[in-house]
Amino acid sequence: MSEQYLLEMKGISKSFPGVKALQNVGLQLRAGEVHALLGENGAGKSTLIKVLGGIYHAEEGEIYVEGQKVRIDSVAAARLAGVSIVHQELVLVPYMTVAENIFLGREPGSRFNIHRAKMTEEAQKLLDAYEMNIDADALVEQLTIAQQQMVEIVKAISFQSKILVMDEPTSSISDKEVGFLFETMRMLTKKGVGIIYISHKMSELEEICDRVTVMRDGQTVGTREVKTTKKDDLIALMVGRELTNYYTRDYQEPGEVILKCEHISDGKMVKDASFELRKGEIIGFAGLVGAGRSETMKAIFGLTPHMTGDVYVNGQKVHIRTPVEALKYRIALVPESRKEEGLYRVQSVRFNSTIEVLGQFIRNLRVDVKKEEEITQKYIDLMATKTPSQEQIIGNLSGGNQQKVMIGRWLATDPQILILDEPTRGVDVGAKAEIYAIMNELVKKGMSIIMISSELPEIINMSDRVYVMNEGRVTGCLDHESVTQEAIMQLAAK
Amino acid sequence: MTSRMKNSVVKYFKDNIGIIIALLLMCVFLVIFPTTRTTFLTPKNVFNILRQNASNLFLATGMTMVIILGGIELSVGSVIALSGCVAAGCVVNLGLPEIVGFAAAIGVGALVGMFNGFVICKTNIPPFIVTLASMNIAKGIALVYTQGAPIRCMTDAFKFPGAGYIGPVPTPVVLMIAIFIIAVLIVNRTQLGRHIYAVGGNAQAAQFSGINVQKVKFIVYTYTGIMSGIAGIIVASRLYSGQPTAGDGAEMDAIAAVVVGGTSMSGGSGRLGGTLIGVLIIGVLNNGLNLMGVDSNWQYIVKGVVILLAVYVDFIRNRKAGR
Numbered sequence: 001m002s003e004q005y006l007l008e009m010k011g012i013s014k015s016f017p018g019v020k021a022l023q024n025v026g027l028q029l030r031a032g033e034v035h036a037l038l039g040e041n042g043a044g045k046s047t048l049i050k051v052l053g054g055i056y057h058a059e060e061g062e063i064y065v066e067g068q069k070v071r072i073d074s075v076a077a078a079r080l081a082g083v084s085i086v087h088q089e090l091v092l093v094p095y096m097t098v099a100e101n102i103f104l105g106r107e108p109g110s111r112f113n114i115h116r117a118k119m120t121e122e123a124q125k126l127l128d129a130y131e132m133n134i135d136a137d138a139l140v141e142q143l144t145i146a147q148q149q150m151v152e153i154v155k156a157i158s159f160q161s162k163i164l165v166m167d168e169p170t171s172s173i174s175d176k177e178v179g180f181l182f183e184t185m186r187m188l189t190k191k192g193v194g195i196i197y198i199s200h201k202m203s204e205l206e207e208i209c210d211r212v213t214v215m216r217d218g219q220t221v222g223t224r225e226v227k228t229t230k231k232d233d234l235i236a237l238m239v240g241r242e243l244t245n246y247y248t249r250d251y252q253e254p255g256e257v258i259l260k261c262e263h264i265s266d267g268k269m270v271k272d273a274s275f276e277l278r279k280g281e282i283i284g285f286a287g288l289v290g291a292g293r294s295e296t297m298k299a300i301f302g303l304t305p306h307m308t309g310d311v312y313v314n315g316q317k318v319h320i321r322t323p324v325e326a327l328k329y330r331i332a333l334v335p336e337s338r339k340e341e342g343l344y345r346v347q348s349v350r351f352n353s354t355i356e357v358l359g360q361f362i363r364n365l366r367v368d369v370k371k372e373e374e375i376t377q378k379y380i381d382l383m384a385t386k387t388p389s390q391e392q393i394i395g396n397l398s399g400g401n402q403q404k405v406m407i408g409r410w411l412a413t414d415p416q417i418l419i420l421d422e423p424t425r426g427v428d429v430g431a432k433a434e435i436y437a438i439m440n441e442l443v444k445k446g447m448s449i450i451m452i453s454s455e456l457p458e459i460i461n462m463s464d465r466v467y468v469m470n471e472g473r474v475t476g477c478l479d480h481e482s483v484t485q486e487a488i489m490q491l492a493a494k
Numbered sequence: 495m496t497s498r499m500k501n502s503v504v505k506y507f508k509d510n511i512g513i514i515i516a517l518l519l520m521c522v523f524l525v526i527f528p529t530t531r532t533t534f535l536t537p538k539n540v541f542n543i544l545r546q547n548a549s550n551l552f553l554a555t556g557m558t559m560v561i562i563l564g565g566i567e568l569s570v571g572s573v574i575a576l577s578g579c580v581a582a583g584c585v586v587n588l589g590l591p592e593i594v595g596f597a598a599a600i601g602v603g604a605l606v607g608m609f610n611g612f613v614i615c616k617t618n619i620p621p622f623i624v625t626l627a628s629m630n631i632a633k634g635i636a637l638v639y640t641q642g643a644p645i646r647c648m649t650d651a652f653k654f655p656g657a658g659y660i661g662p663v664p665t666p667v668v669l670m671i672a673i674f675i676i677a678v679l680i681v682n683r684t685q686l687g688r689h690i691y692a693v694g695g696n697a698q699a700a701q702f703s704g705i706n707v708q709k710v711k712f713i714v715y716t717y718t719g720i721m722s723g724i725a726g727i728i729v730a731s732r733l734y735s736g737q738p739t740a741g742d743g744a745e746m747d748a749i750a751a752v753v754v755g756g757t758s759m760s761g762g763s764g765r766l767g768g769t770l771i772g773v774l775i776i777g778v779l780n781n782g783l784n785l786m787g788v789d790s791n792w793q794y795i796v797k798g799v800v801i802l803l804a805v806y807v808d809f810i811r812n813r814k815a816g817r
Contacts, residue, residue, distance in 0.1 A: 303701065323704035333702065341702050344695035346762045355692055355703055358685040365683045 004067050006031040006194040007083075007163050012051055012061030021047045022058065023218045029163065029194040034185060036205050036226070037198045039215035040238055040400065040428030045198050046088070048215070049165050052196075053085040054078035065163070084161035086152045088168045088198075094141035099123035101140055102155045126154050130184050146177045153181070157188065164188065165196045168426075170204065182208050200428060202231055214238055239430040246429075247461035248437040250444065251480065254464060255279030257315070258448050259331075259417055261300060264309035269295040271472030273309075277417065277448050282439060284463030285452040286488045292472040293452045294336050297419050301326045301333045313417075327356070332415035334406050336422045336452070338399070342406045345395035349387050350376045352394045352405050357412045379408030384434055400431030407435070411442075418442065419450045424458060436462060456485050468492050506767050512807050513754060513771045520778050530785040539781070541664050545656075545732070547777035548666035549574065549725035549741075551770070553748035554755075555677040556718030558769045561752055562681075563714050564694040564761025565614070565621035569606055570722040570748060572632035574741025577602045577726030579636045582645040582736030585652060592651040599730075600723040606632055607719015611712035629745070636738040645736040656731025666728050673721070678766050680717075690714060695762030750797075751776050754804045775804065 007029040014022040022044050029035050039045050050056040052063070054075045063070055063081075070081045078085075092101045099120040100107075108122070109115035123136035132150050140148060149169060156164055166185075170178045185195055185208060197209060205212060205226055213223040214237040221237050235246075259277040264270055269292040277283055285293045299307040302320040311318055313329045320326045326333070335341035344352055353376040354361070361371040376390050383404035387397055394402060403423065410418065420439075424432045439449055439462065453459050459466055466478045468491035476491040507514065524534040533539060553570045560567045577599035584595035606628055613624045650658075658665045681687040689710045692700040700707050725744075730736045755772030757764025779800055783793045 322706075323702065324706075327704055335699075335702050340696075340698055342696075342699050344692055344699060344762065346758070347691060347695055351688070351691070355688060355705075358688050362683065362685050362688070365679050367683050 003030075005029060005064070006066060007052075008064040009048070009052065010062045010064070012048065012058045012063075014047055014051060014056060014058045021218050022051070025061070025215070025218070025220050027196075027213055027220065028223070029196060030211075031162070031192045031194050032189045033210040034189060034195045034197050034208050036209040036212040037196055037215065038205070038212055038234060038238055040398070040430050043215040043238075043428075044218040045215055046167065047218075049085060049167060049196070049198070052078065052083055052165065054083075079159055079161070082160075082162040083165065084156035084159045084163070085165040086149075086156045086167060086169055090145070090148050090152060092140045092148055092151060092155075095139065097137050097139055098127070098134060098143070098151050099136040101151060102126065102136075102158055104155075123154075126158055130154060130157075130187075131180075150177070150181075153184065161193070163194050163196070165198075167198045168200065169197075170199060170201065178204075200426075202234070202429075205234075206231075216240055235429055238428070246433050246436070247458075248433070248440045249282075249462055250440060251464065252280060252444065254281035255446075258313070260310075260312040260315075261296075262310045262312075264296055264299055264307065264311070265472075266295055266299045266304040267306045267308070269472055270299055273469065273472070273474050275467050275474055275477070277450060278464075279416075279448055280443050280446050281464040282443055282449040282451055282462055284459035284466040285450065285469060286454075286456065286459050286466055287469035287492050289454065291469040291492065293469050294421050295472075296469070297333060297421060297450065297452065301331065301419065327413055330414065330416040331419065332410035332413050332417070333419040334410050334421060334423060336425070338402055338406060338426070343394055343402060345393075347394065348391045349380070349385075349394050349397070349405055350390040353379055353390075353409050353412065356409055375412060379405075379412055382411070383408045383438065398428070399426040400428050403427050403435070404431065407438075415447065417448050417450070419452075421452045422454065423451060424453070424455065432458075456488060459483075459488070460485065468494075470494055509765065510756065510768050510771055513756065513768065513775060513804060516804055516807070517771055517775050517778065520775065520782065524778070524782045524785070527786065529787065530782060533785050534782065539785075541667065543774075543777045543781045544667045544670065545664045546781070547773055548670040549728045550744065550747050550751060550776065551670050551773045552673055552721040552725040552728070553718075553744060554751040554769050554773050555674060555766060556714075556721040557745075557748040557752050558755070558757055558764055558766050559677075559681065559690055559714045560621075560718055561749075561757050561759060562694045562761060562764045563690050563711060564697070565711070565715075566625065566749070567610065567621065567715065567718050568625040568745050569610060569629040569632055570718065570725070571741040571744035571746075572629045572636065573603050573606050573719060573722035574726040574729050574744055575738050576606070576632045576636040576639075577723040578730030578733075578740050579640050579645060579736035579738055581727055581730055582647040582652070583639065585647050585649065586645050592649060592654075595652070596655070596727050599727050600720055603719045603721070603723020603726065604716055605719070606722070607716040608712070610719065611715030614715065615708040615711050633738075640736065640738045642738060644733075644738070646734060647730075647736065648734050653731055653734060656728045657734070658731075666732070669724070669728070673724070674766070674770060681766055686710065686713065691762060747776055750801050754801060754808075756808050772804075775800075 005028045009027040012022050012025040025048055037045050047056060051058045054072045054077050057073060063072055065081050072078045072081055102123045103119050107114040108118050120136045127134050127136055132154065134147055134151065169181060189195060209226050211223060212226050212234065214221050214234060216238060255278055257276050258279045262274045264273040273296045287293050298304050300311060300320065302322045302325055311320060318329060350372065354372055357375060360375065361368040373390060380387065385401050385404040387401060394405060423435055443449055451462060460483050464480050466483050466488060467474050468476050468488055470492050475494040478487055524530045557567060580602045581595040581599035584590045584598050585592055610625055610628055613619060614621050655665050660668050689705050692703060692705055693707050693710050697707055729740050733740065751772035752769050753759065754775055755768030757768060779797060783796060
């Protein structure tokens with residue numbers, strides 16, 4: 001007699017045109033456990049979750065809940081089976097209240113007469129039960145991203161689900177809120193709820209998860225107990241090889257100052273930021289969300305209308321008012337949020353790779369297709385981007401590969417100063433290591449890199465010097481010999 | 495070089511195979527159908543179809559760019575009326591040479607386009623609203639200027655662009671080919687063309703890419719205005735008069751042609767090649783229904799159904815291709 005699982009998925013297979021997304025995948029979830037689902041981007045985690053949630057239909061495979069075979073062919077059927085999903089992307093309606101969102105589609109009262117007061121009251125009860133300091137009557141658009149995330153979770157819980165899936169719930173919330181989220185998760189597991197937890201952050205795994213299932217290339221490669229498994233073993237399982245050097249960095253003596261910024265201000269988020277960058281070095285920018293790091297870079301890049309302060313490139317004072325002018329001084333900025341500020345999602349990898357350098361192959365009503373293909377291929381190779389072809393629509397690539405195309409796009413402009421804003425956000429470990437290695441190569445060849453990142457290990461291991469910002473000001477600069485997480489956090493709160 | 499050309503021809507057919515088949519099926523049907531068998535496939539009727547739809551092609555090339563840009567342009571029909579009346583008015587009321595009238599008509603089109611572009615760039619008002627407003631304004635100006643009555647203009651030079659011939663080929667057909675080639679060159683072979691796709695695909699990313707988003711929008715709306723002005727000349731010339739009610743609903747035919755041609759209303763993607771077929775489908779449909787003697791009230795219903803079908807088939811095909 002085998003153990004009865006809360007949820008068992010057996011032999012799940014699912015194809016998309018040209019891609020076998022899932023191949024004979026199995027997953028077993030016990031009641032009262034937090035079960036991590038690990039894997040690189042594109043390994044098939046999200047697809048598996050969408051099959052469980054009734055958004056995709058698997059061609060093969062069976063799903064059992066508490067030993068009973070269930071058929072999940074719609075979102076409603078998934079809910080009926082006791083499955084709730086907190087998706088990675090927020091799916092709340094911004095112009096409705098928190099209460100309306102929580103009860104969307106199952107409002108109390110009759111079809112034509114919704115009991116608003118009752119709805120708000122019940123929603124508030126739920127929010128209070130989890131000690132969330134959120135007003136049920138507030139409009140969702142007025143909440144912070146983190147608060148919206150919490151509302152999503154309350155909404156998912158409110159279905160009385162036995163099985164809760166969380167797809168990277170901590171990617172956009174602060175440490176304090178993460179602690180709170182974990183508290184809530186522990187409360188739920190005590191009640192016998194099984195939680196499937198997707199995250200790229202290894203540290204969270206040890207803190208909250210009991211078991212972990214690793215996926216690679218659309219298949220499950222193993223399930224382990226978290227307590228008895230080493231981190232390196234998990235990474236090796238995920239990437240399918242040993243990652244000997246996660247961070248690649250050869251420190252060298254930097255050259256002369258190439259970019260000097262003094263008293264940068266944008267009239268809003270940035271108040272007084274000064275720093276300098278030397279040839280062949282990586283400087284990191286650390287700080288809390290909202291400290292004004294991205295805004296400082298946008299101001300320098302000519303994206304802010306009311307920027308004040310002095311910028312010197314190669315010792316020469318410059319006035320950069322538009323991104324075109326920034327490109328003239330060979331400054332490139334890979335923006336923070338890929339989806340909103342970077343990708344042309346419906347277009348091909350090639351279109352996305354060459355949009356900055358059209359002048360190199362479009363001239364006098366002629367498009368040099370061969371040249372365009374060469375440029376695209378050069379940066380696909382350099383960045384080791386995995387794509388079936390140059391014509392592939394970029395929206396169909398994994399996050400890591402999209403990011404590689406983004407970085408390649410800006411490298412094509414041949415910058416001397418490369419600004420990377422959260423270069424590894426939503427990028428899997430394998431691709432992360434590759435991006436670090438490429439950054440190392442670039443500075444060795446004389447490029448200078450500014451990296452904004454909220455991941456302290458990344459900042460600490462990759463930077464020559466770390467600038468820390470708080471409330472629009474640079475509060476300090478740490479050498480790579482003396483930099484520690486504690487020192488950064490102290491400056492970040494200064 | 496030749497193999498590359500061959501490739502692009504093959505790609506063209508592959509991309510548009512659904513609507514090309516639809517167009518061919520319609521033609522085959524009209525060649526077989528008893529009442530149209532003798533009338534449809536005559537040189538006269540074919541030129542007739544092209545002549546009648548030249549103005550729609552002008553509008554649709556501009557509309558394709560606007561929709562790829564993520565916008566919409568509703569004032570093109572009214573500009574047909576206004577620019578036609580201005581052209582006729584210059585000749586009849588002011589005694590100016592026809593060529594000046596035509597230039598004024600194009601100028602009026604450009605002005606409306608610039609107005610649209612300017613307001614859309616400088617405010618956050620959606621293009622739908624802005625062009626809805628300018629549609630009414632342009633139409634109103636045409637009615638006020640003519641006091642509601644057509645301005646007749648029967649000179650040969652005035653008739654030339656819409657009703658004349660260059661050799662055996664009707665003038666509007668020649669113009670239509672020229673304009674189409676120019677539009678294809680702009681969209682496919684200039685940086686501006688790429689920028690249109692970029693702005694429509696993701697305006698914020700385009701800004702980060704150093705693309706002057708407002709300039710691109712302004713140029714495209716102005717271009718569309720000029721195209722509407724030219725369309726106005728053709729229509730007025732064909733009717734021998736500037737009519738304040740000409741071009742009623744023309745914007746909808748243009749949008750229909752673009753959408754049937756496979757351009758997505760959400761912006762960022764689309765092809766002029768598809769729009770050309772779209773214009774022909776709408777043109778053949780109108781012509782066929784007329785030849786078959788279908789009641790004009792019923793024609794609207796048939797047209798609506800065909801548009802829906804064409805777009806639905808395309809939608810299914812794209813879903814299968816996983817796009």
